Amino acid sequence: EIVMTQSPATLSVSPGERATLSCRASQSVSNNLAWYQQKPGQAPRLLIYGASTRATGIPARFSGSGSGTEFTLTISSLQSEDFAVYYCQQYNNWPPYTFGQGTKLEIK
Amino acid sequence: EVLLVESGGGLVQPGGSLRLSCAASGFTFSTYEMNWVRQAPGKGLEWVSFITGSGITIFYADSVKGRFTISRDNANNSLYLQMNSLRAEDTAVYYCARGHLAVDAFDIWGQGTLVTVSS
Numbered sequence: 001e002i003v004m005t006q007s008p009a010t011l012s013v014s015p016g017e018r019a020t021l022s023c024r025a026s027q028s029v030s031n032n033l034a035w036y037q038q039k040p041g042q043a044p045r046l047l048i049y050g051a052s053t054r055a056t057g058i059p060a061r062f063s064g065s066g067s068g069t070e071f072t073l074t075i076s077s078l079q080s081e082d083f084a085v086y087y088c089q090q091y092n093n094w095p096p097y098t099f100g101q102g103t104k105l106e107i108k
Numbered sequence: 109e110v111l112l113v114e115s116g117g118g119l120v121q122p123g124g125s126l127r128l129s130c131a132a133s134g135f136t137f138s139t140y141e142m143n144w145v146r147q148a149p150g151k152g153l154e155w156v157s158f159i160t161g162s163g164i165t166i167f168y169a170d171s172v173k174g175r176f177t178i179s180r181d182n183a184n185n186s187l188y189l190q191m192n193s194l195r196a197e198d199t200a201v202y203y204c205a206r207g208h209l210a211v212d213a214f215d216i217w218g219q220g221t222l223v224t225v226s227s
Contacts, residue, residue, distance in 0.1 A: 034213035043203055043217035044153065050211055087153055091212035095167040097143075097155040
């Protein structure tokens with residue numbers, strides 16, 4: 001099973017600033033990685049797939065990069081609605097699909 | 109509008125059973141792979157089960173294998189999860205999630221249904 005590790009667990013950033021979230025895989029997942037956003041009381045929402053492709057309707061301020069074992073989600077200029085928990089997920093070697101433990105992005 | 113709506117959650121005693129349903133609308137259900145993903149209170153996401161559009165290929169997480177059964181009814185645009193021999197650690201919000209057509213990410217999620225296993 002591939003273990004996904006996200007860092008940091010909590011990230012405090014001011015509105016308008018850039019946020020950088022990291023995700024590491026225990027072995028290569030090529031570019032078969034997705035990012036999800038989850039707000040309190042809501043279901044997750046797909047943001048990025050293929051490590052860098054934005055899903056339908058996702059604003060351009062969200063960008064993904066990386067391949068192999070190291071991945072990054074960048075939010076270029078934080079809006080109030082972006083404060084949430086973010087999860088990475090690998091779909092290269094499955095079953096099982098595996099998720100990271102999440103990074104909580106909070107307002108500084 | 110593409111929509112997934114789960115139902116069937118509730119309180120059940122350890123060792124009991126529950127059947128979750130997921131009603132799909134707004135897309136050609138039979139074309140898509142479907143999944144169940146759960147989230148224990150205050151915890152992260154855990155993939156539970158997968159089924160192809162035809163229902164022929166099925167996978168389970170080790171934590172539920174032998175106890176849970178995924179199925180689908182394409183004529184009625186519905187996905188199911190039969191959960192038997194429930195344990196306290198199965199307590200979670202259960203989401204149905206649609207597989208993206210091009211990649212194995214989950215592009216549409218339902219709002220979730222809460223399953224609580226407790227005596």
